[in-house]
Amino acid sequence: xxxxxxxxxxxxxxxxxxxxxxxxxxxxxxxxxxxxxxxxxxxxxxxxxxxxxxxxxxxxxxxxxxxxxxxxxxxxxxxxxxxxxxxxxxxxxxxxxxxxxxxxxxxxxxxxxxxxxxxxxxxxxxxxxxxxxxxxxxxxxxxxxxxxxxxxxxxxxxxxxxxxxxxxxxxxxxxxxxxxxxxxxxxxxxxxxxxxxxxxxxxxxxxxxxxxxxxxxxxxxxxxxxxxxxxxxxxxxxxxxxxxxxxxxxxxxxxxxxxxxxxxxxxxxxxxxxxxxxxxxxxxxxxxxxxxxxxxxxxxxxxxxxxxxxxxxxxxxxxxxxxxxxxxxxxxxxxxxx
Ligand SMILES: NC(=O)c1ccc[n+]([C@@H]2O[C@H](COP(=O)([O-])OP(=O)(O)OC[C@H]3O[C@@H](n4cnc5c(N)ncnc54)[C@H](OP(=O)(O)O)[C@@H]3O)[C@@H](O)[C@H]2O)c1
Numbered sequence: 001x002x003x004x005x006x007x008x009x010x011x012x013x014x015x016x017x018x019x020x021x022x023x024x025x026x027x028x029x030x031x032x033x034x035x036x037x038x039x040x041x042x043x044x045x046x047x048x049x050x051x052x053x054x055x056x057x058x059x060x061x062x063x064x065x066x067x068x069x070x071x072x073x074x075x076x077x078x079x080x081x082x083x084x085x086x087x088x089x090x091x092x093x094x095x096x097x098x099x100x101x102x103x104x105x106x107x108x109x110x111x112x113x114x115x116x117x118x119x120x121x122x123x124x125x126x127x128x129x130x131x132x133x134x135x136x137x138x139x140x141x142x143x144x145x146x147x148x149x150x151x152x153x154x155x156x157x158x159x160x161x162x163x164x165x166x167x168x169x170x171x172x173x174x175x176x177x178x179x180x181x182x183x184x185x186x187x188x189x190x191x192x193x194x195x196x197x198x199x200x201x202x203x204x205x206x207x208x209x210x211x212x213x214x215x216x217x218x219x220x221x222x223x224x225x226x227x228x229x230x231x232x233x234x235x236x237x238x239x240x241x242x243x244x245x246x247x248x249x250x251x252x253x254x255x256x257x258x259x260x261x262x263x264x265x266x267x268x269x270x271x272x273x274x275x276x277x278x279x280x281x282x283x284x285x286x287x288x289x290x291x292x293x294x295x296x297x298x299x300x301x302x303x304x305x306x307x308x309x310x311x312x313x314x315x316x317x318x319x320x321x322x323x324x325x326x327x328x329x330x331x332x333x334x335x336x337x338x
Contacts (some may be wrong), residue, residue, distance in 0.1 A: 002106055004069075007061060015050075095127050140167075144158065175235045231253055233261050248272075253275075311334055
């Protein structure tokens with residue numbers, strides 16, 4: 001039994017350490033103890049450890065240390081006596097959990113409402129990562145839809161950056177399903193090849209190539225674009241903004257580039273930057289949250305290829321997992337196995 005923990009903010013590889021999980025966990029009212037099988041390493045988990053401004057307010061580190069991780073999969077080991085059977089969870093049920101707190105651990109306690117029973121046909125690898133990225137893609141979709149002028153909601157073309165990222169691939173799926181035509185931008189040739197193999201019919205443009213803007217201009221063929229979805233930020237964001245029609249919107253859900261953005265080009269063209277954060281998902285209406293979780297399960301069941309695994313690392317090799325999570329050209333999520 002072990003957990004990955006940090007006691008101060010800093011570079012994840014230098015700050016995180018593995019420690020034994022010795023204490024018996026308390027089982028408070030309405031909660032379950034889950035034996036964790038696997039948990040993903042999200043870019044946001046690492047931003048939290050380093051207290052990057054891209055995370056928001058730095059996460060509080062409690063006495064004894066903070067364990068990163070917000071989702072995962074495992075098996076229910078114990079339930080508080082007052083847990084209602086209507087939740088569909090019993091001792092032995094395999095569950096995904098979100099929002100989890102400190103899921104990089106062999107064992108967690110969680111409110112029973114945050115547990116999602118996993119159907120047999122969904123693997124641990126898919127279940128461990130099916131919630132966070134799907135919900136992010138759904139939030140981005142809704143923000144993008146709302147940003148479209150009402151008379152521009154037919155025959156829509158959008159631009160997507162970080163299109164080979166885990167969130168990016170889910171977003172593309174949702175866009176195509178909704179009849180939208182996304183033009184897919186990736187940073188590296190490796191990602192470009194992987195994405196082209198997965199989506200042979202898609203327009204994939206590699207931004208590290210000289211001339212990528214000409215390719216994008218040709219692909220757009222004078223079609224106006226009112227929405228771009230961006231997971232990279234930095235210098236790429238204003239470049240992409242340059243392709244938006246006057247009054248268009250950048251839906252910003254991430255900043256993989258790690259750099260700050262010069263927004264001087266935004267005001268003169270009356271553009272909008274709209275941020276999307278999973279932290280705000282809890283404020284969505286209950287019916288919307290239910291539909292989002294149902295969609296995550298539907299995608300996990302029917303499109304497991306949307307949830308590839310880059311590699312699964314035993315917790316003991318968490319340093320390998322951290323290095324892999326930051327690798328350019330990576331396809332899929334890095335998982336920690338406990
Ligand atoms: N808003 C939210 O609540 C929320 C929730 C989840 C995730 N996110 C964000 O969504 C983004 C994607 O997360 P993910 O888990 O889907 O990522 P991921 O699967 O780890 O993929 C990262 C992608 O970023 C690209 N990339 C890395 N460094 C880059 C750079 N310097 N310039 C351009 N592209 C770069 C890589 O593609 P190339 O090889 O082509 O460069 C790769 O496809 C992250 O910024 C993450 O923080 C936000």
